[in-house]
Amino acid sequence: MNYESKKDRPCADGREARIWYLYVGDVDARLSNYKGTLLKILEERSVRTVYDCACGTGIDSVMLLEEGYKVVSTDALDVFLEKAQEMKQKREELADWQIGVGDWLDLKSAEVDHPALGYDAIICIGNSFCALPDFEGGSNTHLKALQNFKDLLKKGGILIIDHRNYDYILVHKTFPPKSHGSIYYNSNRVFNIKADLVEDEDISIIFRSDMDVSGTELEGDSDIKLKERDGKMVPTLELNNIPMYPHTLKGFTALLKTAFGEEAEHRLLPDFRENEQEDFVPNYWVHVIVNEQ
Incomplete structure (x- = not known):
């Protein structure tokens, strides 16, 4: 099954995008929760090129573009991408922003030009990855998608990806x-x-x-x-809402280590927070893993 096929997409009308905006709430308030930590991670790794592979309407992509990063953005839902395109057309400074449909299971066919040398960073945040079912069983579908992310990263590049606290x-x-x-x-x-x-x-x-x-x-x-x-x-x-695959913290960490290697540098941030108390119960587990190969 392939999310690039319209029949396989989880939702397909503009009404969904309007509902999503209401669900997000105030955009500035959203960004204030994680923007500082995200930018710090990118700065520490000297990141310049970012692939937002679950861009939705482009909230995070635009923030990164405003911060001077070169950003390529894809999503499986063209109704969300239409909103991103509208934003691009309203602002001349976003003229070089690449936006297109992209399927995690077939990223070579994405409607964008991936850099030949790979990206410095890929982000897949907002619990987006959990919308991908395990079509093949044994987490093989998830591993295929993670491997596709890895293949688009430079050596030393990072994947920033999250999931809800499904353990809770x-x-x-x-x-x-x-x-x-x-x-x-x-x-x-x-x-x-x-x-x-x-x-x-x-x-x-x-x-x-x-x-x-x-x-x-x-x-x-x-x-x-x-x-x-x-x-x-x-x-x-x-x-x-659409069904979500309930990745546990232990299970998802194991998937990342399988895709990127047991020795890959891996960092875990609860709700994008650093040095949080041990008894803190996050809504999201944010993983940062390095492509060492």
Whole structure:
């Protein structure tokens, strides 16, 4: 199965992009949660070229372009890429930004020109990688994608990739405590969050939640229902998100070591935080691994 084929993509209309923006919340607030640490990592490795292989609407790509990095951006969903293209067309300084459809399982066919010598860094953040099912079983699909990332990196280049704290979610059936916040998705519109484990051909988790769309263009959507929130009835959109593969911390670390080698330098950051207390419960585990070969 190939995400570059439209029939295999997890969602395919512009409405999804509008919902995603509401789910993200304030863009500046999102970036403030991890921008400093991300830029520090890139600076420490003398990174100049970055491949954002799960760029969505381009929030992180544009931030990196503004910081002077040369960025190539792809995503499997062209409805998100349309938003990125709109942003590019509005700003002359983004004229050299390459944007195109890209499938992790066939990156050679991506609609961009990859540098012949490879990238200094690849980023795949926002729990994006977990949207890839294990089509072949035995994590072979995930390993193929990780190997494709590795093949596009220079020697000494880094992959920055993350996943939700599924160890916590599998036990508690919801996200970690709200007091710790979410580094990517900060909307205060989302409520009634539940996590359902599905064990069919592939193991996956489906997050189900409600979104208060009061005062937005989605308020008149045909799927809107009135639901109680904090004692009030509000126009609500039920979110049945795409299935996510529940990578555990131990399991995903093992996958990275298999793809990059047991001796590869590997760094783990809870919610992009450095020197965090041992009892901190992150929403995301962020991995930084070096291509040593």
